[in-house]
Amino acid sequence: MSHLKLTNISKEYSGTTVVQDFNLEVEQGEFVSFLGPSGCGKTTTLRMIAGFETPTTGAITVNGEDVTHNPPNQRNVGMIFQAYALFPNMTVAQNIGFGLRIRKESEIVIKDRVAEMLALIRLENKASSYPYQLSGGQQQRVALARALANHPQVLLLDEPLSALDAKIRVQLRSEIRAIQKKMGITAIFVTHDQEEALSISDRVVVMYEGKMEQVGAPFEIYNFPTTRFVANFVGSLNTADAEVIDVEQGLLAMDGVLFKTAEGTKGRKVGDKVKIAIRPERFSFAAEQRKANVVDAIIENITFLGSVVRIQVKIGATKFNMDTFNNPYLELPKIGSKDQVTCSKEAVLVLTD
Amino acid sequence: MKRSGVIWSWFWMILGILYFFLPLLATFMFSLRAELGHLSFTAYSNVFSDPVFQLKFPASVLWAILTIIVAIVIFVPTAYWVRLKVPQFRSVVELITLLPFVIPAIVYVFGLVRTFSQPPLLIVDSPALLVAGYTVLSMPYMYRAIDTGLRAIDVQTLTEAAQSLGAGWGSILFKVIFPNIRVSILSGAFLSFAIVMGEYTLAQYLAKPAFAPYIALLIQNKAYEPAAATIISFALIWACMGVIQLIGGGEQGQVTGGH
Numbered sequence: 001m002s003h004l005k006l007t008n009i010s011k012e013y014s015g016t017t018v019v020q021d022f023n024l025e026v027e028q029g030e031f032v033s034f035l036g037p038s039g040c041g042k043t044t045t046l047r048m049i050a051g052f053e054t055p056t057t058g059a060i061t062v063n064g065e066d067v068t069h070n071p072p073n074q075r076n077v078g079m080i081f082q083a084y085a086l087f088p089n090m091t092v093a094q095n096i097g098f099g100l101r102i103r104k105e106s107e108i109v110i111k112d113r114v115a116e117m118l119a120l121i122r123l124e125n126k127a128s129s130y131p132y133q134l135s136g137g138q139q140q141r142v143a144l145a146r147a148l149a150n151h152p153q154v155l156l157l158d159e160p161l162s163a164l165d166a167k168i169r170v171q172l173r174s175e176i177r178a179i180q181k182k183m184g185i186t187a188i189f190v191t192h193d194q195e196e197a198l199s200i201s202d203r204v205v206v207m208y209e210g211k212m213e214q215v216g217a218p219f220e221i222y223n224f225p226t227t228r229f230v231a232n233f234v235g236s237l238n239t240a241d242a243e244v245i246d247v248e249q250g251l252l253a254m255d256g257v258l259f260k261t262a263e264g265t266k267g268r269k270v271g272d273k274v275k276i277a278i279r280p281e282r283f284s285f286a287a288e289q290r291k292a293n294v295v296d297a298i299i300e301n302i303t304f305l306g307s308v309v310r311i312q313v314k315i316g317a318t319k320f321n322m323d324t325f326n327n328p329y330l331e332l333p334k335i336g337s338k339d340q341v342t343c344s345k346e347a348v349l350v351l352t353d
Numbered sequence: 354m355k356r357s358g359v360i361w362s363w364f365w366m367i368l369g370i371l372y373f374f375l376p377l378l379a380t381f382m383f384s385l386r387a388e389l390g391h392l393s394f395t396a397y398s399n400v401f402s403d404p405v406f407q408l409k410f411p412a413s414v415l416w417a418i419l420t421i422i423v424a425i426v427i428f429v430p431t432a433y434w435v436r437l438k439v440p441q442f443r444s445v446v447e448l449i450t451l452l453p454f455v456i457p458a459i460v461y462v463f464g465l466v467r468t469f470s471q472p473p474l475l476i477v478d479s480p481a482l483l484v485a486g487y488t489v490l491s492m493p494y495m496y497r498a499i500d501t502g503l504r505a506i507d508v509q510t511l512t513e514a515a516q517s518l519g520a521g522w523g524s525i526l527f528k529v530i531f532p533n534i535r536v537s538i539l540s541g542a543f544l545s546f547a548i549v550m551g552e553y554t555l556a557q558y559l560a561k562p563a564f565a566p567y568i569a570l571l572i573q574n575k576a577y578e579p580a581a582a583t584i585i586s587f588a589l590i591w592a593c594m595g596v597i598q599l600i601g602g603g604e605q606g607q608v609t610g611g612h
Binding site: 051083087089103 | 518
């Protein structure tokens, strides 16, 4: 039995549907991210799990119990907010112990639990500090400890890293994941940052306009996007219109340039218009290694991005981005020069819509 | 800024200070002349030893304290609820809180007398009506002070954080919201205190003992004592303002910093 189950969830505000037919089962200890652009319904879905919003239709069960209409304070769901939401009038220790005091736990239990949580977030020396005396990262760690102190059944994280600077963000997301694994707690993480979602999740739910676009492991989401939106939203992607030339051989034509694909033409017929997608890192220069697809290209532009060099090439009439790892001893092609680029059959994805 | 600009700034500021303080200074000097030939605090001594003062001044303090309690009980949950649940009505509620500035006290008190001097609400003789009236008069100060305090904290997120930790509405209000806006509540309370201590119309027309009507009574019968009572009244209000500054200045960092 799944630990958290959302069945046919939808939410409407004044006739506008913001979440539509959302179904998801999350196992105990699983870390699931809701990924999507602003307004896709990911936060609304999270808030429905927390009890801050009531679904228009559908049901939410936690550990087999229907909590759809339970108020937020009766769900035992821990929540972490983007704005930290620490109580400014309380010290770190008081913040962490707040939920336990509400539950009327004994002072000994509270003291022990607070000490345990402070050790978990490595802020033992900040127990008497007030939130305004802490950095953003420290405040968010306290918020995490406060949410975990109550032993919640589900931990909900609403873009908890968005307000932090890049370095702290990367560090803290690893900490969150490590603590979640250590405690074996089920977690739902909302983010619009694909790197964040891909790096810490067991599964990612990609959402768009209130609907689930694709659910899967990060590897699957990135490498095998099933919809045009997922392909475009997760990672960089080159897309182009093409026409099916040979179904058996998986042959497609784009601006008169032929591409072979490993799959995707099945169920289609010759002459069908399709959308193909190729990740920039799947291209390489044919001079290095020739793969199934070798096509002529004109070098249009070169952008240095640090660890990666992005080369814009023109294939037929379409511009594609091609990423290569930065190598200080590698001679880059000249802008305007002609070259051959290559990619495997598996690199050419045919999108379903 | 040009030198002439600086001079004019000083000129207007000094003019303003003189405009406000000269009459006060004159009143104060006059209050010291109760005895012929030398300055003394005799008028103040007379006021403090007056049995009528001893009755009416504590009465006003009592009305002020009751007003503050009622105002806190009504306005804190109201302002909180409006911010949390019906923010679209904030402008309407703000407009309502400003009504005491628009409706003259004399009109208001006659409205009260007319409404509450006949069954089923025959409470015109009850001090509760006076306190209720004062509560309405204190609304612009109290409600706005509380609302400003609520604006300084993220009410919705703090509420949701507390709810997710198992807190009910009572715990949220008393353990999270009240402590984080206590400076604003105190500011509103002291302003309300000052307003009630200086309010004349309501107490006079509802025939209840109070400090402001006492000063008016003194003016009719004495020369120097009304001046002394006026200075006492001002001193009391300034003391309230001083306490607001003291509390507000000391606590500001904690409340805003945590946000």
